[in-house]
Amino acid sequence: MTSRGTKYWNSGAVPLIAPEMLGEIIATASDLAIVISLEGRILSVLVNAGHRAHGQLDHWEGCDIRDVLTEDSQPKLEAKLRLFAEGGDSARPVELNHTDGKSWDFPVRYSFHRIGPNGGVLLMMGRDLRPIAEMQMQLIEAQMALERDYETQREYDTRYRVLSEATRDAFVFVGTRSGRVIDANPAACTLLGVARADLIGSAFSQEFDGRRRAEFVETLNLRAMDNAAEPIEAEARRSRTPVRIVATAFRAAGEPLILCRLDAAETQGAGTGEMAETLRAFFEEGVDAIVFTEPDGTILTANESFLGLADAPQVASVKGRSLGDYLVRGSVDLRVLVENATRSGQMRMFATKLAGEYGAQISVEISATYLSDRVHPCIVFVIRDASRLEGVRKPGVAVSDDAMRSVMELVGSATLKDIVAETTDVVEKMCIETAVELTRNNRVAAAEMLGLSRQSLYVKLRKYGLLSRDGGHD
The missing domain is CATH 3.30.450.20 (PAS domain)
Incomplete structure (x- = not known):
């Protein structure tokens, strides 16, 4: 030993x-x-x-x-x-x-x-010891990766919770197979009249009167798979509120789920229904042309007056096209209208010309309103025929009384030629400033609107000291 x-x-x-x-x-x-x-x-x-x-x-x-x-x-x-x-x-x-x-x-x-x-x-x-050191390094890297994934998951979960609490839209997540509520936001709980703790885990069908669980789940699945399906009409059992359920199918972590968006169905009284019918009649029979478009100017629908101005045979021929196709200056005018309506909500009395299907041109005045408080925002254009007004309007640009007095004060101290030249410069500067403002300082669009080349516009901008404005872009 x-x-x-x-x-x-x-x-x-x-x-x-x-x-x-x-x-x-x-x-x-x-x-x-x-x-x-x-x-x-x-x-x-x-x-x-x-x-x-x-x-x-x-x-x-x-x-x-x-x-x-x-x-x-x-x-x-x-x-x-x-x-x-x-x-x-x-x-x-x-x-x-x-x-x-x-x-x-x-x-x-x-x-x-x-x-x-x-x-x-x-x-x-x-x-x-290198194999052990390498294994330890791999374990450390794996642990760090898990920590990063955990932090990322926490970040996404926090974003989801904040969005769920802040949004006014009511939504509920439902299991496709079980038909039970997986999660719901406070707006949905308020609409259904139930506490979130009581709603989660319960059968979604029991929150509505006259709904059997198996049939309700089957209806949700069928509507979720059809994008064009109509919403499900139901009445909340606790709050007695009529609701519309829009179902969307998706899969998360391999589990099929249904997102149910709940909208409170508006109870239409006699006055409300009558107003809706009146507005519809005004749209269809009104004298002024009315066009509903997407935020980018794509036409959703138009009334008969617009079809008459555009020489279009039916609504289907204009639906899906850009409103700029019917304006003489095309995308230039459309961009001015859309950008100003989107920025400020409205734009009034924009003078331009409308081009019909066969090339005929007509002077019009366009007002635009941006409707942003809808599920699908849109822009409403009211187009008025201004060709009859051109005959009664005085030629030239209207000048205010103050401007007229300033011009009159020059009489005697300057020649007629100098007075006319100075007045022309004032009007020209006003027109250029207006075009630049309407196009939000887009020099290319302003030049097209004024009928000038880009070089000519830059020369005039430099002449009137307008070239140094910030935000100008081509």
Whole structure:
């Protein structure tokens, strides 16, 4: 029995081993084996043939082992050598980091063994720790990735909760198979007259009168799969509020769900219904042309008066087309109308010309109103025929009394030619300022509106000191 508690081999149980075979055994039993003197000089280096990650280390032989260790590993080696020099012994392994004078290093865990006749030589048998270090690094990276995913999930969950609390739209998430409520926002709870804690987990069908669970779930699934389906009409059992349910199917984390948007059905009284009929009659039979468009100017519908101005045979021929197709200046006028209506909500009395299907042009005045408080915002254009007014209007630009007095004051102090030139400059500057303002400082659109080239417009802008305005774009 040794001092470490290890049993000796029985005498004669182990045969004599040749040096070359002993070296092979040692190299195989460890990833890296180093034989050193008590002073730290490397006598031999044995590398496991099946572990060539270290490369060839024969050039270490004859060197001081401290030269191939990092600075933080050298004190550990010194302590071991000092212990063995004083006659002590230690079975505790030591982790040392090797470096070869390059930008890379590798950790090895060594066990120290006395060898030789007098124990003056040490055998260091090492295990490469890089696979463990790489595994630890992968675990750390995986943990960091999980932390990032967790933070991202928390961020999305917070956004969803804030949106759910802040929106005025009522919505409920329902399981496709079970028909039970997965989640609901406060607006939906208020509309249904039930607390959120009582609603979540319960059957959605029980919140409405006369609805059987199986039939209701089947109806929800069918309506959710058909984008053109009509909303489901129902009455909330607790609040007695008529509601319309718009179902949308989707899948989250592999589970099919239905998003049910709830809209309170407006109870139309006699006065409300009569007003709706009156407005519809005004739209269909009104003298002025009325056009409903998307926010980008695509026509949704138009009345008979507009069809008459545009020489269009029926509503289907104009529906889906851009309103700019019927304006002489096309997208220039449409952009001015849409941008101003969207920005301020309204635009009044915009003078332009309408071009019919066969090229006929007619002077019109257009007013636009942006309806933003709808599920699908739209712009309403009221177009009035102004061709009859052109005959009774006086030619030229109307001048205010103050401007007229200013011009009259020039009589006697300037020639008629100078007075006319100055008045022309004033009117020209007013027209350019108006065009730039209507197009929101879009110089290309303003030039098209005024019938000028871009170069001519820039010359006049520079002439009247309007070129330095901020925000101008081509």
